[in-house]
Amino acid sequence: xxxxxxxxxxxxxxxxxxxxxxxxxxxxxxxxxxxxxxxxxxxxxxxxxxxxxxxxxxxxxxxxxxxxxxxxxxxxxxxxxxxxxxxxxxxxxxxxxxxxxxxxxxxxxxxxxxxxxxxxxxxxxxxxxxxxxxxxxxxxxxxxxxxxxxxxxxxxxxxxxxxxxxxxxx
Numbered sequence: 001x002x003x004x005x006x007x008x009x010x011x012x013x014x015x016x017x018x019x020x021x022x023x024x025x026x027x028x029x030x031x032x033x034x035x036x037x038x039x040x041x042x043x044x045x046x047x048x049x050x051x052x053x054x055x056x057x058x059x060x061x062x063x064x065x066x067x068x069x070x071x072x073x074x075x076x077x078x079x080x081x082x083x084x085x086x087x088x089x090x091x092x093x094x095x096x097x098x099x100x101x102x103x104x105x106x107x108x109x110x111x112x113x114x115x116x117x118x119x120x121x122x123x124x125x126x127x128x129x130x131x132x133x134x135x136x137x138x139x140x141x142x143x144x145x146x147x148x149x150x151x152x153x154x155x156x157x158x159x160x161x162x163x164x165x166x167x168x169x170x
Contacts, residue, residue, distance in 0.1 A: 002020055002021045002048045002049055002050075002051065002052070002053060003018060003019070003020055003025075003039065003040065003043055003053065004018075004019050004052075004053040004055045005017065005018055005019070005031070005036055005039075005055070006019065006055040006056070006058050006059040006062075007031040007059075008059055008062040008063045008066065010062075010066040011066065011157065012029055012066075012149045012150070012154045012157055012158070013029040013030050013149055013150075013154075014029075014030065014031040015027065015028070015029055015031070015062055015066070015130065016028050016030075016031035016035060016036075017055070017058045017059070017062060017131075018036070018039040018043075019053035019054065019055050019058050019078075020043070020049070020053055020078045020080075021049045021050065021051035021052065021053055022049065022076060022078035022080070023075060023076030023077045023078040024058055024075055024076070024077055024078060024128055024131055025039065025043065025078040025080060025081055025127070025128070026039045026042075026081060026127045026128060027127075027128050027129055027130050027131060028129075028148075029129070029148045029149035029150075029154060030149075042081055042127075043080075043081075046080060054075070057075055058075050061073055061074070061075055062130070062131075065130070066161075068161060071098070071099040071100075072098065072099060073131045075131070077094065077128060077131065077132065079091070081127045082127065085114065085118075085122065086122050086125065086126075088112060088114075089108060089112055089114060089119060089122045090122065090126055090128075090132050090134070092108065092111060092112060093108065093132065093133060093134065093136070093137065094131075094132045094133070097133060097136045097137075099162050100162045100163045100164050101136060101164065102136045102137065102138045102159065102164050103136065103137055103138070104137070104138055104139065104140050105119045105120055105123075105137055105138075105139060105140070105144060106140055108137060119137070120144070120145065123137050123145075123147075124145065124147045129147075129148045130148075130158075134146075134148075135148070135154070135155045135158040135159060136159070136162075136164070138159075143155055143156060143159075
């Protein structure tokens, strides 16, 4: 199968990206055999494409992002593990919410016509967190949830690193 993995040590865990010849298909805050096997299983119905996955550039961009040196990912994204609705919402997020900014679940609901509660579910099922920045979607009255890393603390860390939230005193 044309699927490779690259890991990057970060302050929020050993971040891993699964990469196909088309692009990044999945990421996780915790590299391990369970994640890798889950991605392999989800990719099994898809035919193998010619070409080698470009893991070196994906790893370089992830490392640069976590070092605060990269503001926009330019690696290609492989959207195949998403439903049409997920792709619509996450594609809009990916294309329109830049580094250091955030939108609310309600904003995305208004833009897409999909209920805010469903937007939350889509963010929670995002197979490519960090690169497709679901951490930049917040509740109208606070941070909202986050299923990556250590949960809301990882979301807070990412938003602080990007300058959206002020650093905490403690």
